[in-house]
Amino acid sequence: MSVRADVRFDSAGVACAAWHFPGVGDGLATAAGRPAVVMAHGLGGTKDSGLEPFATRLAAAGLEVLAFDYRGFGASEGSPRQRVSMAGQLEDYRAAMAAAAALPGVDPRRLVLWGVSLAGGHVLAAAAGRDDVAAVVSLTPLVDGLAAGRHALASHSPASIVRSTVAGLHSRAGRVPVTMPIVGRLGETAALTLPGLYEDYTALAGPTWVNEVDAAVGLKLGGHRPGRLAKHVRCPMLVQIADFDRSAPPHAAAKAAVKGRAEVRHYPCDHFDVWPGKEWFEAAVAHQVRFLGRHLATDRSTVDRNENAF
Structure with missing residues:
Protein backbone atom coordinates (compact mmCIF):
# COMPACT_ATOMS: atom_id res chain seq x y z
CA MET A 1 0.00 0.00 0.00
CA SER A 2 1.19 3.51 -0.84
CA VAL A 3 2.17 5.59 2.21
CA ARG A 4 1.03 9.16 1.94
CA ALA A 5 3.10 12.23 2.78
CA ASP A 6 1.94 15.73 3.69
CA VAL A 7 2.68 18.40 1.10
CA ARG A 8 1.96 22.13 1.00
CA PHE A 9 1.97 24.37 -2.04
CA ASP A 10 1.28 28.02 -2.76
CA SER A 11 -1.77 29.24 -4.67
CA ALA A 12 -1.90 33.03 -5.09
CA GLY A 13 -0.19 33.51 -1.73
CA VAL A 14 -2.35 30.96 0.12
CA ALA A 15 -0.85 27.74 1.49
CA CYS A 16 -2.87 24.74 0.29
CA ALA A 17 -2.57 21.35 1.98
CA ALA A 18 -2.17 18.12 0.03
CA TRP A 19 -1.35 14.45 0.38
CA HIS A 20 1.18 12.78 -1.88
CA PHE A 21 0.70 9.06 -2.55
CA PRO A 22 3.85 7.69 -4.23
CA GLY A 23 3.31 5.39 -7.18
CA VAL A 24 4.18 1.70 -6.92
CA GLY A 25 6.25 0.01 -9.62
CA ASP A 26 7.52 1.28 -12.94
CA GLY A 27 4.84 -0.06 -15.28
CA LEU A 28 3.74 3.45 -16.27
CA ALA A 29 7.16 5.11 -15.94
CA THR A 30 9.42 6.42 -18.67
CA ALA A 31 12.92 7.87 -18.45
CA ALA A 32 11.22 11.18 -17.59
CA GLY A 33 9.33 9.68 -14.62
CA ARG A 34 5.85 8.52 -13.68
CA PRO A 35 2.60 10.26 -14.59
CA ALA A 36 1.00 12.20 -11.74
CA VAL A 37 -2.68 12.43 -10.81
CA VAL A 38 -4.00 15.71 -9.41
CA MET A 39 -7.12 14.93 -7.37
CA ALA A 40 -9.79 17.26 -5.97
CA HIS A 41 -13.17 16.95 -4.24
CA GLY A 42 -16.62 18.35 -4.97
CA LEU A 43 -18.81 20.94 -3.23
CA GLY A 44 -17.38 21.60 0.24
CA GLY A 45 -15.41 18.36 0.19
CA THR A 46 -12.02 17.77 1.77
CA LYS A 47 -9.26 15.35 0.84
CA ASP A 48 -9.88 13.29 4.00
CA SER A 49 -13.51 12.69 2.97
CA GLY A 50 -13.38 9.70 0.65
CA LEU A 51 -10.53 10.54 -1.72
CA GLU A 52 -7.88 8.28 -0.16
CA PRO A 53 -9.34 4.94 -1.38
CA PHE A 54 -9.29 6.27 -4.96
CA ALA A 55 -5.78 7.65 -4.50
CA THR A 56 -4.31 4.44 -3.08
CA ARG A 57 -5.73 2.35 -5.91
CA LEU A 58 -4.29 4.69 -8.53
CA ALA A 59 -0.94 4.79 -6.74
CA ALA A 60 -0.90 0.98 -6.63
CA ALA A 61 -1.34 1.04 -10.41
CA GLY A 62 1.88 3.03 -10.79
CA LEU A 63 0.74 6.66 -10.67
CA GLU A 64 1.94 9.41 -8.38
CA VAL A 65 -1.12 11.03 -6.77
CA LEU A 66 -1.54 14.48 -5.23
CA ALA A 67 -4.90 15.02 -3.48
CA PHE A 68 -5.46 18.54 -2.14
CA ASP A 69 -7.82 20.87 -0.27
CA TYR A 70 -9.01 24.13 -1.83
CA ARG A 71 -8.24 27.39 -0.08
CA GLY A 72 -10.56 27.97 2.85
CA PHE A 73 -11.40 24.28 3.21
CA GLY A 74 -9.99 21.37 5.16
CA ALA A 75 -6.34 21.71 6.15
CA SER A 76 -5.62 24.51 3.68
CA GLU A 77 -5.25 28.11 4.76
CA GLY A 78 -7.28 31.02 3.42
CA SER A 79 -10.21 33.12 4.51
CA PRO A 80 -13.09 33.54 4.50
CA ARG A 81 -13.51 29.89 5.37
CA GLN A 82 -16.00 27.64 3.56
CA ARG A 83 -16.51 30.04 0.65
CA VAL A 84 -16.71 28.43 -2.81
CA SER A 85 -15.12 30.57 -5.51
CA MET A 86 -15.18 28.89 -8.93
CA ALA A 87 -12.29 31.03 -10.18
CA GLY A 88 -10.36 30.54 -6.93
CA GLN A 89 -10.78 26.77 -6.96
CA LEU A 90 -9.64 26.60 -10.57
CA GLU A 91 -6.60 28.70 -9.62
CA ASP A 92 -5.90 26.27 -6.77
CA TYR A 93 -6.24 23.31 -9.14
CA ARG A 94 -3.71 24.80 -11.54
CA ALA A 95 -1.34 25.50 -8.65
CA ALA A 96 -1.73 21.85 -7.58
CA MET A 97 -0.83 20.80 -11.13
CA ALA A 98 2.40 22.78 -10.89
CA ALA A 99 3.11 21.22 -7.47
CA ALA A 100 2.49 17.70 -8.80
CA ALA A 101 4.74 18.32 -11.80
CA ALA A 102 7.55 19.31 -9.43
CA LEU A 103 7.36 16.16 -7.27
CA PRO A 104 10.45 13.90 -7.40
CA GLY A 105 10.18 11.22 -10.06
CA VAL A 106 7.23 12.80 -11.88
CA ASP A 107 7.09 13.29 -15.62
CA PRO A 108 5.82 16.90 -15.80
CA ARG A 109 4.45 16.34 -19.30
CA ARG A 110 2.11 13.54 -18.19
CA LEU A 111 -0.33 15.01 -15.71
CA VAL A 112 -3.69 13.32 -15.06
CA LEU A 113 -6.52 15.55 -13.87
CA TRP A 114 -9.04 13.79 -11.60
CA GLY A 115 -12.15 15.48 -10.32
CA VAL A 116 -15.49 14.48 -8.84
CA SER A 117 -18.78 16.41 -8.83
CA LEU A 118 -17.90 20.14 -8.87
CA ALA A 119 -14.23 19.27 -9.49
CA GLY A 120 -15.37 17.02 -12.32
CA GLY A 121 -16.12 20.27 -14.13
CA HIS A 122 -12.97 22.02 -12.94
CA VAL A 123 -10.78 19.39 -14.59
CA LEU A 124 -12.28 20.18 -18.00
CA ALA A 125 -11.41 23.85 -17.61
CA ALA A 126 -7.95 23.07 -16.22
CA ALA A 127 -7.12 20.67 -19.06
CA ALA A 128 -8.44 22.80 -21.91
CA GLY A 129 -5.77 23.83 -24.41
CA ARG A 130 -2.86 22.22 -22.51
CA ASP A 131 -0.30 19.78 -23.84
CA ASP A 132 1.08 18.66 -20.48
CA VAL A 133 -2.17 16.88 -19.52
CA ALA A 134 -2.07 13.23 -20.58
CA ALA A 135 -5.55 12.18 -19.39
CA VAL A 136 -8.66 13.43 -17.59
CA VAL A 137 -10.97 11.50 -15.25
CA SER A 138 -14.29 13.23 -14.55
CA LEU A 139 -16.45 11.34 -12.04
CA THR A 140 -20.18 12.20 -11.74
CA PRO A 141 -19.32 15.72 -12.88
CA LEU A 142 -21.24 18.94 -12.46
CA VAL A 143 -20.49 20.67 -15.76
CA GLY A 149 -30.48 24.55 -11.34
CA ARG A 150 -33.26 23.08 -13.47
CA HIS A 151 -32.40 19.65 -12.07
CA ALA A 152 -32.76 21.01 -8.53
CA LEU A 153 -36.12 22.64 -9.32
CA ALA A 154 -37.45 19.27 -10.43
CA SER A 155 -36.36 17.46 -7.28
CA HIS A 156 -36.37 19.98 -4.40
CA SER A 157 -39.38 21.61 -2.80
CA PRO A 158 -40.02 25.25 -3.76
CA ALA A 159 -39.82 26.23 -0.09
CA SER A 160 -36.31 24.81 0.34
CA ILE A 161 -35.10 26.57 -2.81
CA VAL A 162 -36.57 29.89 -1.64
CA ARG A 163 -34.90 29.57 1.79
CA SER A 164 -31.51 28.79 0.24
CA THR A 165 -31.84 31.65 -2.26
CA VAL A 166 -32.73 34.18 0.43
CA ALA A 167 -29.75 33.08 2.51
CA GLY A 168 -27.53 33.45 -0.54
CA LEU A 169 -28.78 36.96 -1.26
CA HIS A 170 -28.14 37.98 2.34
CA SER A 171 -24.62 36.58 2.14
CA ARG A 172 -23.83 38.38 -1.10
CA ALA A 173 -25.21 41.70 0.18
CA GLY A 174 -23.52 41.64 3.60
CA ARG A 175 -19.95 42.21 4.70
CA VAL A 176 -19.88 38.96 6.66
CA PRO A 177 -20.72 35.75 4.77
CA VAL A 178 -23.95 34.00 5.68
CA THR A 179 -23.39 30.26 5.87
CA MET A 180 -25.66 27.26 5.70
CA PRO A 181 -25.07 23.50 5.94
CA ILE A 182 -23.67 21.81 2.86
CA VAL A 183 -26.01 18.91 3.41
CA GLY A 184 -29.15 18.62 5.51
CA ARG A 185 -32.18 16.44 5.96
CA LEU A 186 -35.41 16.89 4.06
CA GLY A 187 -37.12 20.14 5.05
CA GLU A 188 -33.95 21.78 6.39
CA THR A 189 -32.16 24.74 4.83
CA ALA A 190 -28.99 23.43 3.20
CA ALA A 191 -27.28 23.26 -0.18
CA LEU A 192 -28.24 19.57 -0.51
CA THR A 193 -31.43 18.28 1.13
CA LEU A 194 -32.70 15.37 -0.94
CA PRO A 195 -33.56 12.19 1.00
CA GLY A 196 -30.50 10.10 1.77
CA LEU A 197 -27.88 12.70 0.82
CA TYR A 198 -27.19 13.70 4.43
CA GLU A 199 -26.37 10.12 5.34
CA ASP A 200 -24.33 9.56 2.17
CA TYR A 201 -22.22 12.71 2.53
CA THR A 202 -21.61 12.49 6.28
CA ALA A 203 -20.59 8.84 5.93
CA LEU A 204 -17.58 10.07 3.93
CA ALA A 205 -16.73 13.01 6.20
CA GLY A 206 -13.19 13.19 7.52
CA PRO A 207 -11.96 15.09 10.60
CA THR A 208 -11.29 18.37 8.73
CA TRP A 209 -14.67 18.46 6.98
CA VAL A 210 -17.13 21.12 8.17
CA ASN A 211 -20.79 20.93 7.23
CA GLU A 212 -20.94 24.58 6.28
CA VAL A 213 -20.72 26.62 3.08
CA ASP A 214 -21.20 30.25 2.10
CA ALA A 215 -24.89 30.47 1.20
CA ALA A 216 -24.06 32.50 -1.93
CA VAL A 217 -22.74 29.37 -3.66
CA GLY A 218 -26.11 28.70 -5.30
CA LEU A 219 -26.09 32.14 -6.91
CA LYS A 220 -22.70 31.43 -8.48
CA LEU A 221 -23.61 28.13 -10.10
CA GLY A 222 -25.71 29.59 -12.90
CA GLY A 223 -22.68 30.98 -14.69
CA HIS A 224 -20.56 27.91 -14.05
CA ARG A 225 -20.47 26.01 -17.36
CA PRO A 226 -17.13 24.25 -17.79
CA GLY A 227 -18.74 21.64 -20.04
CA ARG A 228 -18.41 24.13 -22.87
CA LEU A 229 -14.62 23.78 -22.64
CA ALA A 230 -14.62 20.01 -23.13
CA LYS A 231 -14.07 20.45 -26.88
CA HIS A 232 -10.73 22.09 -26.10
CA VAL A 233 -9.39 19.12 -24.11
CA ARG A 234 -6.71 17.51 -26.27
CA CYS A 235 -6.05 14.34 -24.29
CA PRO A 236 -8.03 11.13 -23.66
CA MET A 237 -10.92 11.69 -21.25
CA LEU A 238 -13.01 9.35 -19.10
CA VAL A 239 -16.43 10.60 -18.02
CA GLN A 240 -18.22 8.46 -15.44
CA ILE A 241 -21.95 9.11 -15.22
CA ALA A 242 -24.40 8.03 -12.52
CA ASP A 243 -27.55 7.56 -14.56
CA PHE A 244 -29.89 8.38 -11.65
CA ASP A 245 -27.80 11.27 -10.33
CA ARG A 246 -29.99 13.71 -8.38
CA SER A 247 -27.16 16.19 -7.73
CA ALA A 248 -25.22 16.54 -11.01
CA PRO A 249 -27.39 16.29 -14.15
CA PRO A 250 -26.34 13.16 -16.10
CA HIS A 251 -27.56 14.54 -19.43
CA ALA A 252 -25.26 17.57 -19.09
CA ALA A 253 -22.30 15.28 -18.34
CA ALA A 254 -23.14 13.22 -21.42
CA LYS A 255 -23.18 16.33 -23.62
CA ALA A 256 -19.77 17.41 -22.33
CA ALA A 257 -18.44 13.90 -22.92
CA VAL A 258 -19.52 14.04 -26.56
CA LYS A 259 -17.82 17.42 -27.01
CA GLY A 260 -14.64 16.03 -25.49
CA ARG A 261 -14.74 12.77 -27.50
CA ALA A 262 -14.58 10.99 -24.16
CA GLU A 263 -14.82 7.38 -23.15
CA VAL A 264 -18.04 7.14 -21.13
CA ARG A 265 -18.97 4.70 -18.39
CA HIS A 266 -22.50 4.54 -16.99
CA TYR A 267 -23.55 3.30 -13.54
CA PRO A 268 -27.20 2.63 -12.62
CA CYS A 269 -27.03 4.62 -9.39
CA ASP A 270 -27.17 8.01 -7.66
CA HIS A 271 -24.40 10.57 -7.11
CA PHE A 272 -22.78 9.07 -4.00
CA ASP A 273 -23.09 5.42 -4.98
CA VAL A 274 -19.67 5.40 -6.69
CA TRP A 275 -17.90 6.29 -3.43
CA PRO A 276 -16.00 3.90 -1.11
CA GLY A 277 -18.33 1.60 0.77
CA LYS A 278 -21.00 1.88 -1.91
CA GLU A 279 -22.08 -0.66 -4.51
CA TRP A 280 -20.45 0.95 -7.56
CA PHE A 281 -17.11 2.06 -6.11
CA GLU A 282 -15.22 -1.02 -7.27
CA ALA A 283 -16.49 -0.70 -10.83
CA ALA A 284 -15.75 3.03 -10.96
CA VAL A 285 -12.17 2.77 -9.69
CA ALA A 286 -11.47 -0.30 -11.84
CA HIS A 287 -12.56 1.61 -14.93
CA GLN A 288 -10.22 4.45 -13.96
CA VAL A 289 -7.27 2.10 -13.57
CA ARG A 290 -7.98 0.41 -16.89
CA PHE A 291 -8.48 3.68 -18.74
CA LEU A 292 -5.26 5.18 -17.44
CA GLY A 293 -3.36 1.96 -18.02
CA ARG A 294 -4.40 1.92 -21.67
CA HIS A 295 -3.42 5.50 -22.31
CA LEU A 296 -0.31 5.83 -20.15
CA ALA A 297 1.34 2.41 -20.32
CA THR A 298 4.70 2.19 -22.05
CA ASP A 299 4.34 -1.46 -23.03
CA ARG A 300 1.54 -3.92 -23.79
CA SER A 301 2.23 -6.15 -20.77
CA THR A 302 1.29 -3.31 -18.42
CA VAL A 303 -1.96 -2.79 -20.28
CA ASP A 304 -2.75 -6.49 -19.97
CA ARG A 305 -2.06 -6.47 -16.22
CA ASN A 306 -4.33 -3.49 -15.66
CA GLU A 307 -7.09 -5.00 -17.81
CA ASN A 308 -6.96 -8.23 -15.80
CA ALA A 309 -6.54 -6.63 -12.38
CA PHE A 310 -10.27 -6.53 -11.60
Missing part, protein backbone atom coordinates in the same frame (compact mmCIF):
# COMPACT_ATOMS: atom_id res chain seq x y z
CA ASP A 144 -23.45 23.02 -16.30
CA GLY A 145 -24.80 25.22 -13.52
CA LEU A 146 -27.97 26.15 -15.41
CA ALA A 147 -28.80 22.50 -16.01
CA ALA A 148 -28.06 21.80 -12.34
Whole structure:
Protein backbone atom coordinates (compact mmCIF):
# COMPACT_ATOMS: atom_id res chain seq x y z
CA MET A 1 0.00 0.00 0.00
CA SER A 2 1.19 3.51 -0.84
CA VAL A 3 2.17 5.59 2.21
CA ARG A 4 1.03 9.16 1.94
CA ALA A 5 3.10 12.23 2.78
CA ASP A 6 1.94 15.73 3.69
CA VAL A 7 2.68 18.40 1.10
CA ARG A 8 1.96 22.13 1.00
CA PHE A 9 1.97 24.37 -2.04
CA ASP A 10 1.28 28.02 -2.76
CA SER A 11 -1.77 29.24 -4.67
CA ALA A 12 -1.90 33.03 -5.09
CA GLY A 13 -0.19 33.51 -1.73
CA VAL A 14 -2.35 30.96 0.12
CA ALA A 15 -0.85 27.74 1.49
CA CYS A 16 -2.87 24.74 0.29
CA ALA A 17 -2.57 21.35 1.98
CA ALA A 18 -2.17 18.12 0.03
CA TRP A 19 -1.35 14.45 0.38
CA HIS A 20 1.18 12.78 -1.88
CA PHE A 21 0.70 9.06 -2.55
CA PRO A 22 3.85 7.69 -4.23
CA GLY A 23 3.31 5.39 -7.18
CA VAL A 24 4.18 1.70 -6.92
CA GLY A 25 6.25 0.01 -9.62
CA ASP A 26 7.52 1.28 -12.94
CA GLY A 27 4.84 -0.06 -15.28
CA LEU A 28 3.74 3.45 -16.27
CA ALA A 29 7.16 5.11 -15.94
CA THR A 30 9.42 6.42 -18.67
CA ALA A 31 12.92 7.87 -18.45
CA ALA A 32 11.22 11.18 -17.59
CA GLY A 33 9.33 9.68 -14.62
CA ARG A 34 5.85 8.52 -13.68
CA PRO A 35 2.60 10.26 -14.59
CA ALA A 36 1.00 12.20 -11.74
CA VAL A 37 -2.68 12.43 -10.81
CA VAL A 38 -4.00 15.71 -9.41
CA MET A 39 -7.12 14.93 -7.37
CA ALA A 40 -9.79 17.26 -5.97
CA HIS A 41 -13.17 16.95 -4.24
CA GLY A 42 -16.62 18.35 -4.97
CA LEU A 43 -18.81 20.94 -3.23
CA GLY A 44 -17.38 21.60 0.24
CA GLY A 45 -15.41 18.36 0.19
CA THR A 46 -12.02 17.77 1.77
CA LYS A 47 -9.26 15.35 0.84
CA ASP A 48 -9.88 13.29 4.00
CA SER A 49 -13.51 12.69 2.97
CA GLY A 50 -13.38 9.70 0.65
CA LEU A 51 -10.53 10.54 -1.72
CA GLU A 52 -7.88 8.28 -0.16
CA PRO A 53 -9.34 4.94 -1.38
CA PHE A 54 -9.29 6.27 -4.96
CA ALA A 55 -5.78 7.65 -4.50
CA THR A 56 -4.31 4.44 -3.08
CA ARG A 57 -5.73 2.35 -5.91
CA LEU A 58 -4.29 4.69 -8.53
CA ALA A 59 -0.94 4.79 -6.74
CA ALA A 60 -0.90 0.98 -6.63
CA ALA A 61 -1.34 1.04 -10.41
CA GLY A 62 1.88 3.03 -10.79
CA LEU A 63 0.74 6.66 -10.67
CA GLU A 64 1.94 9.41 -8.38
CA VAL A 65 -1.12 11.03 -6.77
CA LEU A 66 -1.54 14.48 -5.23
CA ALA A 67 -4.90 15.02 -3.48
CA PHE A 68 -5.46 18.54 -2.14
CA ASP A 69 -7.82 20.87 -0.27
CA TYR A 70 -9.01 24.13 -1.83
CA ARG A 71 -8.24 27.39 -0.08
CA GLY A 72 -10.56 27.97 2.85
CA PHE A 73 -11.40 24.28 3.21
CA GLY A 74 -9.99 21.37 5.16
CA ALA A 75 -6.34 21.71 6.15
CA SER A 76 -5.62 24.51 3.68
CA GLU A 77 -5.25 28.11 4.76
CA GLY A 78 -7.28 31.02 3.42
CA SER A 79 -10.21 33.12 4.51
CA PRO A 80 -13.09 33.54 4.50
CA ARG A 81 -13.51 29.89 5.37
CA GLN A 82 -16.00 27.64 3.56
CA ARG A 83 -16.51 30.04 0.65
CA VAL A 84 -16.71 28.43 -2.81
CA SER A 85 -15.12 30.57 -5.51
CA MET A 86 -15.18 28.89 -8.93
CA ALA A 87 -12.29 31.03 -10.18
CA GLY A 88 -10.36 30.54 -6.93
CA GLN A 89 -10.78 26.77 -6.96
CA LEU A 90 -9.64 26.60 -10.57
CA GLU A 91 -6.60 28.70 -9.62
CA ASP A 92 -5.90 26.27 -6.77
CA TYR A 93 -6.24 23.31 -9.14
CA ARG A 94 -3.71 24.80 -11.54
CA ALA A 95 -1.34 25.50 -8.65
CA ALA A 96 -1.73 21.85 -7.58
CA MET A 97 -0.83 20.80 -11.13
CA ALA A 98 2.40 22.78 -10.89
CA ALA A 99 3.11 21.22 -7.47
CA ALA A 100 2.49 17.70 -8.80
CA ALA A 101 4.74 18.32 -11.80
CA ALA A 102 7.55 19.31 -9.43
CA LEU A 103 7.36 16.16 -7.27
CA PRO A 104 10.45 13.90 -7.40
CA GLY A 105 10.18 11.22 -10.06
CA VAL A 106 7.23 12.80 -11.88
CA ASP A 107 7.09 13.29 -15.62
CA PRO A 108 5.82 16.90 -15.80
CA ARG A 109 4.45 16.34 -19.30
CA ARG A 110 2.11 13.54 -18.19
CA LEU A 111 -0.33 15.01 -15.71
CA VAL A 112 -3.69 13.32 -15.06
CA LEU A 113 -6.52 15.55 -13.87
CA TRP A 114 -9.04 13.79 -11.60
CA GLY A 115 -12.15 15.48 -10.32
CA VAL A 116 -15.49 14.48 -8.84
CA SER A 117 -18.78 16.41 -8.83
CA LEU A 118 -17.90 20.14 -8.87
CA ALA A 119 -14.23 19.27 -9.49
CA GLY A 120 -15.37 17.02 -12.32
CA GLY A 121 -16.12 20.27 -14.13
CA HIS A 122 -12.97 22.02 -12.94
CA VAL A 123 -10.78 19.39 -14.59
CA LEU A 124 -12.28 20.18 -18.00
CA ALA A 125 -11.41 23.85 -17.61
CA ALA A 126 -7.95 23.07 -16.22
CA ALA A 127 -7.12 20.67 -19.06
CA ALA A 128 -8.44 22.80 -21.91
CA GLY A 129 -5.77 23.83 -24.41
CA ARG A 130 -2.86 22.22 -22.51
CA ASP A 131 -0.30 19.78 -23.84
CA ASP A 132 1.08 18.66 -20.48
CA VAL A 133 -2.17 16.88 -19.52
CA ALA A 134 -2.07 13.23 -20.58
CA ALA A 135 -5.55 12.18 -19.39
CA VAL A 136 -8.66 13.43 -17.59
CA VAL A 137 -10.97 11.50 -15.25
CA SER A 138 -14.29 13.23 -14.55
CA LEU A 139 -16.45 11.34 -12.04
CA THR A 140 -20.18 12.20 -11.74
CA PRO A 141 -19.32 15.72 -12.88
CA LEU A 142 -21.24 18.94 -12.46
CA VAL A 143 -20.49 20.67 -15.76
CA ASP A 144 -23.45 23.02 -16.30
CA GLY A 145 -24.80 25.22 -13.52
CA LEU A 146 -27.97 26.15 -15.41
CA ALA A 147 -28.80 22.50 -16.01
CA ALA A 148 -28.06 21.80 -12.34
CA GLY A 149 -30.48 24.55 -11.34
CA ARG A 150 -33.26 23.08 -13.47
CA HIS A 151 -32.40 19.65 -12.07
CA ALA A 152 -32.76 21.01 -8.53
CA LEU A 153 -36.12 22.64 -9.32
CA ALA A 154 -37.45 19.27 -10.43
CA SER A 155 -36.36 17.46 -7.28
CA HIS A 156 -36.37 19.98 -4.40
CA SER A 157 -39.38 21.61 -2.80
CA PRO A 158 -40.02 25.25 -3.76
CA ALA A 159 -39.82 26.23 -0.09
CA SER A 160 -36.31 24.81 0.34
CA ILE A 161 -35.10 26.57 -2.81
CA VAL A 162 -36.57 29.89 -1.64
CA ARG A 163 -34.90 29.57 1.79
CA SER A 164 -31.51 28.79 0.24
CA THR A 165 -31.84 31.65 -2.26
CA VAL A 166 -32.73 34.18 0.43
CA ALA A 167 -29.75 33.08 2.51
CA GLY A 168 -27.53 33.45 -0.54
CA LEU A 169 -28.78 36.96 -1.26
CA HIS A 170 -28.14 37.98 2.34
CA SER A 171 -24.62 36.58 2.14
CA ARG A 172 -23.83 38.38 -1.10
CA ALA A 173 -25.21 41.70 0.18
CA GLY A 174 -23.52 41.64 3.60
CA ARG A 175 -19.95 42.21 4.70
CA VAL A 176 -19.88 38.96 6.66
CA PRO A 177 -20.72 35.75 4.77
CA VAL A 178 -23.95 34.00 5.68
CA THR A 179 -23.39 30.26 5.87
CA MET A 180 -25.66 27.26 5.70
CA PRO A 181 -25.07 23.50 5.94
CA ILE A 182 -23.67 21.81 2.86
CA VAL A 183 -26.01 18.91 3.41
CA GLY A 184 -29.15 18.62 5.51
CA ARG A 185 -32.18 16.44 5.96
CA LEU A 186 -35.41 16.89 4.06
CA GLY A 187 -37.12 20.14 5.05
CA GLU A 188 -33.95 21.78 6.39
CA THR A 189 -32.16 24.74 4.83
CA ALA A 190 -28.99 23.43 3.20
CA ALA A 191 -27.28 23.26 -0.18
CA LEU A 192 -28.24 19.57 -0.51
CA THR A 193 -31.43 18.28 1.13
CA LEU A 194 -32.70 15.37 -0.94
CA PRO A 195 -33.56 12.19 1.00
CA GLY A 196 -30.50 10.10 1.77
CA LEU A 197 -27.88 12.70 0.82
CA TYR A 198 -27.19 13.70 4.43
CA GLU A 199 -26.37 10.12 5.34
CA ASP A 200 -24.33 9.56 2.17
CA TYR A 201 -22.22 12.71 2.53
CA THR A 202 -21.61 12.49 6.28
CA ALA A 203 -20.59 8.84 5.93
CA LEU A 204 -17.58 10.07 3.93
CA ALA A 205 -16.73 13.01 6.20
CA GLY A 206 -13.19 13.19 7.52
CA PRO A 207 -11.96 15.09 10.60
CA THR A 208 -11.29 18.37 8.73
CA TRP A 209 -14.67 18.46 6.98
CA VAL A 210 -17.13 21.12 8.17
CA ASN A 211 -20.79 20.93 7.23
CA GLU A 212 -20.94 24.58 6.28
CA VAL A 213 -20.72 26.62 3.08
CA ASP A 214 -21.20 30.25 2.10
CA ALA A 215 -24.89 30.47 1.20
CA ALA A 216 -24.06 32.50 -1.93
CA VAL A 217 -22.74 29.37 -3.66
CA GLY A 218 -26.11 28.70 -5.30
CA LEU A 219 -26.09 32.14 -6.91
CA LYS A 220 -22.70 31.43 -8.48
CA LEU A 221 -23.61 28.13 -10.10
CA GLY A 222 -25.71 29.59 -12.90
CA GLY A 223 -22.68 30.98 -14.69
CA HIS A 224 -20.56 27.91 -14.05
CA ARG A 225 -20.47 26.01 -17.36
CA PRO A 226 -17.13 24.25 -17.79
CA GLY A 227 -18.74 21.64 -20.04
CA ARG A 228 -18.41 24.13 -22.87
CA LEU A 229 -14.62 23.78 -22.64
CA ALA A 230 -14.62 20.01 -23.13
CA LYS A 231 -14.07 20.45 -26.88
CA HIS A 232 -10.73 22.09 -26.10
CA VAL A 233 -9.39 19.12 -24.11
CA ARG A 234 -6.71 17.51 -26.27
CA CYS A 235 -6.05 14.34 -24.29
CA PRO A 236 -8.03 11.13 -23.66
CA MET A 237 -10.92 11.69 -21.25
CA LEU A 238 -13.01 9.35 -19.10
CA VAL A 239 -16.43 10.60 -18.02
CA GLN A 240 -18.22 8.46 -15.44
CA ILE A 241 -21.95 9.11 -15.22
CA ALA A 242 -24.40 8.03 -12.52
CA ASP A 243 -27.55 7.56 -14.56
CA PHE A 244 -29.89 8.38 -11.65
CA ASP A 245 -27.80 11.27 -10.33
CA ARG A 246 -29.99 13.71 -8.38
CA SER A 247 -27.16 16.19 -7.73
CA ALA A 248 -25.22 16.54 -11.01
CA PRO A 249 -27.39 16.29 -14.15
CA PRO A 250 -26.34 13.16 -16.10
CA HIS A 251 -27.56 14.54 -19.43
CA ALA A 252 -25.26 17.57 -19.09
CA ALA A 253 -22.30 15.28 -18.34
CA ALA A 254 -23.14 13.22 -21.42
CA LYS A 255 -23.18 16.33 -23.62
CA ALA A 256 -19.77 17.41 -22.33
CA ALA A 257 -18.44 13.90 -22.92
CA VAL A 258 -19.52 14.04 -26.56
CA LYS A 259 -17.82 17.42 -27.01
CA GLY A 260 -14.64 16.03 -25.49
CA ARG A 261 -14.74 12.77 -27.50
CA ALA A 262 -14.58 10.99 -24.16
CA GLU A 263 -14.82 7.38 -23.15
CA VAL A 264 -18.04 7.14 -21.13
CA ARG A 265 -18.97 4.70 -18.39
CA HIS A 266 -22.50 4.54 -16.99
CA TYR A 267 -23.55 3.30 -13.54
CA PRO A 268 -27.20 2.63 -12.62
CA CYS A 269 -27.03 4.62 -9.39
CA ASP A 270 -27.17 8.01 -7.66
CA HIS A 271 -24.40 10.57 -7.11
CA PHE A 272 -22.78 9.07 -4.00
CA ASP A 273 -23.09 5.42 -4.98
CA VAL A 274 -19.67 5.40 -6.69
CA TRP A 275 -17.90 6.29 -3.43
CA PRO A 276 -16.00 3.90 -1.11
CA GLY A 277 -18.33 1.60 0.77
CA LYS A 278 -21.00 1.88 -1.91
CA GLU A 279 -22.08 -0.66 -4.51
CA TRP A 280 -20.45 0.95 -7.56
CA PHE A 281 -17.11 2.06 -6.11
CA GLU A 282 -15.22 -1.02 -7.27
CA ALA A 283 -16.49 -0.70 -10.83
CA ALA A 284 -15.75 3.03 -10.96
CA VAL A 285 -12.17 2.77 -9.69
CA ALA A 286 -11.47 -0.30 -11.84
CA HIS A 287 -12.56 1.61 -14.93
CA GLN A 288 -10.22 4.45 -13.96
CA VAL A 289 -7.27 2.10 -13.57
CA ARG A 290 -7.98 0.41 -16.89
CA PHE A 291 -8.48 3.68 -18.74
CA LEU A 292 -5.26 5.18 -17.44
CA GLY A 293 -3.36 1.96 -18.02
CA ARG A 294 -4.40 1.92 -21.67
CA HIS A 295 -3.42 5.50 -22.31
CA LEU A 296 -0.31 5.83 -20.15
CA ALA A 297 1.34 2.41 -20.32
CA THR A 298 4.70 2.19 -22.05
CA ASP A 299 4.34 -1.46 -23.03
CA ARG A 300 1.54 -3.92 -23.79
CA SER A 301 2.23 -6.15 -20.77
CA THR A 302 1.29 -3.31 -18.42
CA VAL A 303 -1.96 -2.79 -20.28
CA ASP A 304 -2.75 -6.49 -19.97
CA ARG A 305 -2.06 -6.47 -16.22
CA ASN A 306 -4.33 -3.49 -15.66
CA GLU A 307 -7.09 -5.00 -17.81
CA ASN A 308 -6.96 -8.23 -15.80
CA ALA A 309 -6.54 -6.63 -12.38
CA PHE A 310 -10.27 -6.53 -11.60
